[in-house]
Amino acid sequence: MTPAAPDRLLPPGVADMSVSKILVPVDGTPESADAVAHALAIVAERGGELHLLHVRLPVESCHAKLLVDGRTLHDWHREEGEQALAPSLAQCRAAGVEPLCHVIVGHLAETIVRFAHEQHFGLVVMRRHPQAALTHLLLGSVCEDVQAQCRIPVTVLD
Secondary structure, rough: OOOOHHOOOOOOOOOOOOOOEEEEEEEOOOOHHHHHHHHHHHHHHOOOEEEEEEEEEOOOOOHHHHHHHHHHHHHHHHHHHHHHHHHHHHHHHHOOOOOOEEEOOOOHHHHHHHHHHHHOOOOEEEEEOOOHHHHHHHOOOHHHHHHOOOOOOEEEOO
């Protein structure tokens, strides 16, 4: 993906504002790479701090929790999260940017929105994942949920 022209990098109403902290939720897919590339273009144009966030879904099964202790589960989430962050981290470093990386266990949209608000981000950049129409109808979209719940600007790339 080629990043947008500098005047098209930020959503309407944000172009004149300083965006000092940018959050990019990533999952290790090519779609994440597109969002990271867009955020890197913003950082190159305007400066700022880039944060990568990987959200791990919680283990809901009581059986799994009986078989695995909390420390092991924590370590597993951390290791899996670091693996998911690795391609985006390498992409940032190749562009000369050292992002801050975060792994949080929680439900996707809710966790992204809560983290964005608590950490006072100026912008969230996400890439929509292609979904079958029925899947989208039944499950909705994490991007749509984040846009609906977030009080800060969200750029969603299609």
